Amino acid sequence: MANKLRKRSVLTRTSQPLHIALAVLVTLAWLGRGSSGNTRIVLYFNLPRHEFGRVQTVLFPVYYAFNALVSLVAFFAYFRTQCLTRFENTSWVQFALLLAVFSIEAYVRLSLVKPMLRAKHIKTSMEEAAGGGQEVGRLILGELAHCPRYLRVLKTFRAYHSTIAMGTMITLGCSLYSTMIIVDAMCR
Structure with a gap:
């Protein structure tokens, strides 16, 4: 029971889930950026x-x-x-x-x-x-x-x-x- 409470506390009272979501989002954006080698963003x-x-x-x-x-x-x-x-x-x-x-x-x-x-x-x-x-x-x-x-x-x-x-x-x-x-x- 105490272990469950600690896990719930980490998920609801810290910013770690946000960090994980942001890391996933950045990874997905990087993977989905396309394969054109000549594309410039400038x-x-x-x-x-x-x-x-x-x-x-x-x-x-x-x-x-x-x-x-x-x-x-x-x-x-x-x-x-x-x-x-x-x-x-x-x-x-x-x-x-x-x-x-x-x-x-x-x-x-x-x-x-x-x-x-x-x-x-x-x-x-x-x-x-x-x-x-x-x-x-x-x-x-x-x-x-x-x-x-x-x-x-x-x-x-x-x-x-x-x-x-x-x-x-x-x-x-x-x-x-x-x-x-x-x-x-x-x-x-």
Whole structure:
């Protein structure tokens, strides 16, 4: 009888059944992914550049606004938790990381996405006028390689895009470190 109660307790009061279900689901998804060796999941390598750019134009603002909002909620949730515990075991590094992630994502959304998309629009218009942009996964300059205005716009676009990518990598690193702090605190 005691053995039955222990088994029932494991099934109803722990997250182990969820872990098993998740492992089964991931395994089934992996097995059912198809056997095509040429399939890529990245849109950049499947769509013509200008089509991918149209997708990017819609997704970038939403992605960074959503990330900034989630980061702000995480920061306030952590602050509220610390208020409830009277800041007894506060990790000020955690505060700094959460605030840095929010600040970078908000800055990217509010200051960098719009000018990057504007430069992308100008670049795309010039490429379409020259008959380009239908290549997949690479940029072929063609006659635009000798156009100083196009090269300036391309350089501007790439500068914004690279800065946004750097911000994304920094926020990912901060989020990873923040998660490690939480896991470390849970394991103590």
